[in-house]
Amino acid sequence: MPSGGFQPIEGGQQVVRSGVTKTLVLSVFTAILGSFQFGYNIGVINAPQKIIEQSYNESWISRSSSGSGSIDPGLLRTLWSLSVAIFSIGGMVSSLSVGVVSQWLGRKRAMVINNVFAFLAGSLMGLSQVCQSYEMMIVGRFLIGVYSGLASGLVPMYVGEISPTHLRGALGTLHQLSLVIGILVAQVLGLEMFLGSSSRWPALFWVTLIPAAVQSLMLPFCPESPRFLYIVCEQEAQAKKSLRRFTGLLDVTNDLSDMKEEKRQMDSEPKVSILQIFRSRNYRQPIVVAIILQLSQQLSGINAIFYYSTDIFSKAGVEQPIYATIGAGIVNTAFTVVSLFLIERAGRRTLHLLGLAGMIVCALLMTVAMALQETVPTLSYLSMAAIFGFVAFFEIGPGPIPWFIVAELFSQGPRPAAMAIAGFTNWTSNFIIGMGFQYVADLCGPYVFLLFGALLFAFLIFTYLRVPETRGRSFDEISHGFRKRNPSLLDQEVKASTEMESLGGPDEA
Numbered sequence: 001m002p003s004g005g006f007q008p009i010e011g012g013q014q015v016v017r018s019g020v021t022k023t024l025v026l027s028v029f030t031a032i033l034g035s036f037q038f039g040y041n042i043g044v045i046n047a048p049q050k051i052i053e054q055s056y057n058e059s060w061i062s063r064s065s066s067g068s069g070s071i072d073p074g075l076l077r078t079l080w081s082l083s084v085a086i087f088s089i090g091g092m093v094s095s096l097s098v099g100v101v102s103q104w105l106g107r108k109r110a111m112v113i114n115n116v117f118a119f120l121a122g123s124l125m126g127l128s129q130v131c132q133s134y135e136m137m138i139v140g141r142f143l144i145g146v147y148s149g150l151a152s153g154l155v156p157m158y159v160g161e162i163s164p165t166h167l168r169g170a171l172g173t174l175h176q177l178s179l180v181i182g183i184l185v186a187q188v189l190g191l192e193m194f195l196g197s198s199s200r201w202p203a204l205f206w207v208t209l210i211p212a213a214v215q216s217l218m219l220p221f222c223p224e225s226p227r228f229l230y231i232v233c234e235q236e237a238q239a240k241k242s243l244r245r246f247t248g249l250l251d252v253t254n255d256l257s258d259m260k261e262e263k264r265q266m267d268s269e270p271k272v273s274i275l276q277i278f279r280s281r282n283y284r285q286p287i288v289v290a291i292i293l294q295l296s297q298q299l300s301g302i303n304a305i306f307y308y309s310t311d312i313f314s315k316a317g318v319e320q321p322i323y324a325t326i327g328a329g330i331v332n333t334a335f336t337v338v339s340l341f342l343i344e345r346a347g348r349r350t351l352h353l354l355g356l357a358g359m360i361v362c363a364l365l366m367t368v369a370m371a372l373q374e375t376v377p378t379l380s381y382l383s384m385a386a387i388f389g390f391v392a393f394f395e396i397g398p399g400p401i402p403w404f405i406v407a408e409l410f411s412q413g414p415r416p417a418a419m420a421i422a423g424f425t426n427w428t429s430n431f432i433i434g435m436g437f438q439y440v441a442d443l444c445g446p447y448v449f450l451l452f453g454a455l456l457f458a459f460l461i462f463t464y465l466r467v468p469e470t471r472g473r474s475f476d477e478i479s480h481g482f483r484k485r486n487p488s489l490l491d492q493e494v495k496a497s498t499e500m501e502s503l504g505g506p507d508e509a
């Protein structure tokens with residue numbers, strides 16, 4: 001007999017719920033190191049902006065043939081914006097390949113191999129100062145972006161697939177939590193007294209190697225996702241073995257039959273490609289909603305804060321801008337936890353509307369405070385409070401909600417393609433903000449957040465008019481809601497769906 005112990009089967013009066021096993025804890029922890037890495041690299045370029053720019057300048061001077069010409073400020077700005085934003089180009093490219101890679105290598109092996117990007121990136125960025133090469137920094141930022149794009153797809157997928165049903169929601173949120181903790185840790189380490197000094201800053205990037213090494217060492221001890229083994233590889237014996245390790249139970253027939261049902265549903269519903277989503281009238285409205293919600297997340301200006309807040313705070317007259325940046329990171333983490341509780345209780349649409357409205361108010365306050373700051377210096381506290389509020393409302397609505405809604409708008413068949421489109425939109429708009437913010441901020445001065453306010457207002461109107469509530473509703477109900485809004489589609493689809501129903505069975509009469 002295997003030494004797995006007895007199973008608590010008592011007359012079958014109760015379904016055996018698998019508890020939290022060591023293997024599950026280990027595997028979830030190992031996986032979300034990827035989310036941490038992602039968050040860390042969002043936050044890491046914020047605080048040390050000035051000293052790294054100075055180092056670019058020094059590299060430029062020592063490399064120029066005359067040995068004296070200092071760098072043109074415009075060029076320096078471009079090089080810095082590029083270092084910040086090329087991260088999202090990497091993410092854009094790799095987020096599109098998550099589906100293929102996770103199918104081909106499996107979830108676990110894909111995560112192991114992904115760390116090659118992190119090791120390369122960390123070394124390039126860490127060595128860029130000694131080598132006097134901002135090119136290495138930029139390439140490194142691209143590679144860590146590639147890592148992050150893959151991780152942002154692989155981690156939620158793996159964690160979702162290995163979690164028992166009743167814990168899936170709770171464990172799924174650990175991805176987001178680990179990400180914001182990564183941002184916070186990067187901001188703290190970026191303090192001048194830690195690693196954010198002109199001599200120590202390369203170490204900020206060497207730190208990237210730590211989660212990569214720990215994750216690479218621990219992944220071999222984590223079982224592959226049983227869903228991948230069963231649904232993709234059709235290896236029932238392997239899937240059972242993996243289930244046994246995750247659940248700690250000998251008899252895994254319950255979980256196995258869940259997966260069989262899932263596979264049956266997937267086989268009955270053909271996979272939909274990205275092109276088909278855009279071509280089919282059925283998906284047009286939901287995909288427009290999915291895309292605009294992703295835009296509402298990124299074009300809200302949140303990453304202007306996470307990439308550039310130290311600069312923003314110092315322009316707003318805050319005396320210790322780096323501490324304000326850390327304050328923003330703490331608010332961000334705290335409200336991520338708050339939203340984990342809210343999401344279970346309030347509707348997605350309500351939370352998104354609330355978040356957008358709150359962000360608009362904060363953007364207006366910020367603008368007023370920054371515009372009058374010259375005459376009333378104490379207003380720097382108001383702009384700080386407004387930025388904290390902005391971040392808090394982001395984590396209540398536009399942060400988490402777009403991902404939830406996309407997943408809930410699409411059923412099994414089109415979901416992977418819809419998620420890929422959403423991810424691509426997200427990274428693209430992330431790039432636009434990372435690259436463009438400093439230029440726009442120079443043009444608009446204190447009024448830059450008015451621009452985000454206007455965009456947020458447009459997203460608020462759109463959400464109010466077009467975004468359905470998805471919480472606790474079936475795909476049928478949701479798609480019916482879309483049809484009601486657009487009666488021109490009604491005829492064809494009613495025809496199509498009656499055909500389906502007459503094939504499906506008589507119980508719909």
Ligand SMILES: *[C@@H]1O[C@H](CO)[C@@H](O)[C@H](O)[C@H]1NC(C)=O
Nearest residue numbers: 054057058070071072073076
């Ligand atoms: C580059 O460094 C030189 C020498 O330290 C300095 O005079 C110049 O202002 C710097 N240029 C920029 C754009 O920071």
